[in-house]
Amino acid sequence: MFASIAVHYLWWIVALVLIAIEVIMPGYFMLWIGIGAAVTGLLVLLMPGLSLLAQAIAFALLAFVSCAVYWYAVRPRLQHDEPGNERLxxxxxxxxxxxxxxxxxxxxxxxxxxxxxxxxxxxxxxxxxxxxxxxxxxxxxxxxxxxx
Missing domain, CATH: 2.40.50.140 (Nucleic acid-binding proteins)
Structure with missing residues (x-):
């Protein structure tokens, strides 16, 4: 069944499912894992001979890296406290x-x-x-x- 579908499309479908879960249960976590899946799909598109194990490892690393980028770079910018709110x-x-x-x-x-x-x-x-x-x-x- 999956032989006719390119593997990178499966990664993009996984990414869309994860992002859809994020829409249903917001919290930013699934979004970044979905971004990791989308980048994995791009990686598989660029390197079609990548083994399933290498794809899984790449996905795990990319999901971890994208979550770390969110936690250390994006989240602090989203949580700006306006002056005076510390005693609200x-x-x-x-x-x-x-x-x-x-x-x-x-x-x-x-x-x-x-x-x-x-x-x-x-x-x-x-x-x-x-x-x-x-x-x-x-x-x-x-x-x-x-x-x-």
Whole structure:
């Protein structure tokens, strides 16, 4: 059955199947193995007398190399973080370095500060209500502050 089909076409069919699997289950992994299969098909087209063992070894090496190219060269370029996103969804950490006014005095190391339209629990040195404080750290849901 396969005698009438050139072997390089089989590699390209394998490549298409692997890339189709990638479309169904995205994650980039099958795409790069499919690219390895396509290059193997090109290699077999250029060297038609290549044995089946040599083709299998070439496919394994090319799949490994193409996955390594993705992992070390392509993936870092795709994962660019925009400035400011490192604290996205961590609101407490976004408050570090900002100044707020105490609405309840800090007594025994605990008090409350007005942050935006809300209140946050704060910890720091004892200070009277109305004092301006600067956030220096976040401890769970409590802001650690110092006097300004």
């Amino acid at each position: 969804n961590r609101r407490g950490e976004q408050l570090i370095g900002k100044r707020y006014v105490l609405i309840e005095a800090i007594v025994n190391g605990r008090g409350t500060a007005k942050v935006g339209d809300g209140q946050w629990l704060v910890s720091g040195p004892d200070l009277p209500a109305g004092s301006t404080v600067e956030v220096i750290a976040v401890e769970g849901t409590r802001l650690k502050v110092k006097q300004v």
